[in-house]
Amino acid sequence: MLSIKNLHASIGGKEILKGIYLEVKAGEVHAIMGPNGSGKSTLSAVLAGREDYEVTEGSITFNGKNLLELSPEDRAREGIFLAFQYPIEIPGVSNVNFLKTALNEIRAYKGLEPMEAKDFLARLKEKQKLVELDGKLANRSVNEGFSGGEKKRNEIFQMAMLDPCLAILDETDSGLDIDALRIVAGGVNKLKSKDNATIVITHYQRLLDYIVPDVVHVLFNGKIVKSGPKELALELEEKGYDFIKEEVGA
């Protein structure tokens, strides 16, 4: 589904990603871990098409398409969803209106008619339950005045509504208490299928107790320096990132 080869990216002339290789297949969950400043958030931003970053080398293929040639909105329409580390507030625009617009834009891209109002409402109700989101939040302005936990839950709610092919969760666990973490992770697990894939970006192993990854990658200084089964996360937690530094001789 996703194939990243020798990806180099920089911002303001400073190289952050220095040759990333990553293969993600349908049905898989990949975790990307790494210390601060290793390039985790840059990777998610480059995948989503944030224009501040310049890709200087390498390729990203998504379902056979050259992702780097697509605009951010077309990447979203092709099925890439980014759950933001810091979800953005849009005052005066209700969640429902926002999602309806997004959903119908994605449908239009695929040559589909806008969704019938009653089908949309049914979907709304169903997905709200999934992340135990208060019905009132759906009618409120996008993320405006939401608590940190509500914002993160809202991201997963949007993900459920838009049903992406590849979801990238950028530090979705940050700022969540244990109950919210359980709910968010539960939502992600329920949305998992053999046709979609998830990339979980996190600092801590904690989230991976709930969302169990197939592969764990360690990102360090712009490169994936180690990949392994889910136990790698535990090892990291135990030993800290220093042992990776020693291993790669940094």
Next chain:
Amino acid sequence: MANEILEDQIGGEYKYGFVTDIEADNAPKGLNEDIIRFISKKKNEPEWMLEYRLKAFRYWLTLEEPRWAHVSYTKPNFQDIIYYSAPKPKVQLNSLDEVDPELLKTFEKLGISIEEQKRLSGVESRIAVDIVMDSVSVKTTFKETLSEKGIIFCSFGEAVQEHPELIKKYMGSVVPYTDNFYAALNSAVFTDGSFCYIPKGVRCPMELSTYFRINASGTGQFERTLIIADEGGYVSYLEGCTAPMRDENQLHAAVVEIVTHKNAEVKYSTVQNWYPGDKEGKGGIFNFVTKRGICLEDNSKISWTQVETGSAVTWKYPSVILKGDNSVGEFYSVAVTNNYQQADTGTKMMHLGKNTRSTIISKGISAGFSNNSYRGLVRIAKGASNARNFSQCDSLLMGDKCGAHTFPYIEIKDKSAVVEHEATTSKIGEDQLFYCKQRGIDNEKAIGLIVNGYCKEVLNKLPMEFAVEAQKLLAVSLEGSVG
């Protein structure tokens, strides 16, 4: 990068920029007493009306053009303007068949289908329309239906002929010709406009609407609107404005007066879309308008809602004098400036009566190289006990070459007053846009969403049909203007 997008895409197209090829009956260019006599004669006016005009004109001659607004432009040459232009032939029209087909096409392009409105008769949401093209009112619809309820809705010129007692009593009672430079000019040369009278205890069953259209080249439009709601009366009034695209600056200097008696309410909504000039700032309408209402008696209410997207230069402060006790004044405004547009707009709330309340919600949006100013005055007079005002003035900036300014003035002469003022300035963030794009929403739609969200409190105040139009207009006016 932001600026590249900005420069790349700035400016939606102005879709009302067509010119209708109609023969017009024009006055010669220039302004003097003879021109005023000419206009008055053309309109077959009584002597008192001519006297009023001449007094206003003589007063105007003593005035200097105001310069305090935060706008800069080349002063209009008042001798280079045609003060009277009427589509020919000017005959009394009884049915649509008699209307010049070119004129009908114009209405269609403006999205005002009179035919459709006729067909809609009997349906609840009907709108009666008065259309003022250049200097004269060309068609008023639903007059008969309205007159059954005693409602008078006609062109100003007609009201001068048919209801001189009302005109004499109310004209200039809210905006006297001595008020300001442009009000004096308007009082001297106004050519037509709309008149509306709601009798005692009558709620007007439909929205009343006036469309103003400047068509002829080299003309100015000087219309007057006078709305009176007698005791317990209610009316919701809509005003729309468009003009052709021309390289020259055309002058629009209107006067709107509203009077509400005891327990009466007038809701006045404007979607102003005069031609704003091209991307380089060439051409466009100078919109210098005096709009004021007076809550003359107790428990009455006047509400102004405006969506301002057009004009090269706007200078406009719809205001309310809260004279009656417990009266209410409201001002809801969205003002958009793009490219080289300049707007200096706001309101004045003059609290004279006891327990009077006013609300001001102003949303300014600046893009391109434009300048957008809010200027407002809240005055609480001595004896206006327990007066309350709430003001909220928000500015939204798009790009880094535009300006937003706020000039709030507050004068309080009564200790019991409570006045609140809130102001914010924000920028449409790249973050917000990227967030929308990441959900599959493209730049243009995202701007539409964000801007409409920002203006929601004001758009909610517009009648349904108008709100939809205004939303579209906002999106068009700002197309691609964000980075």
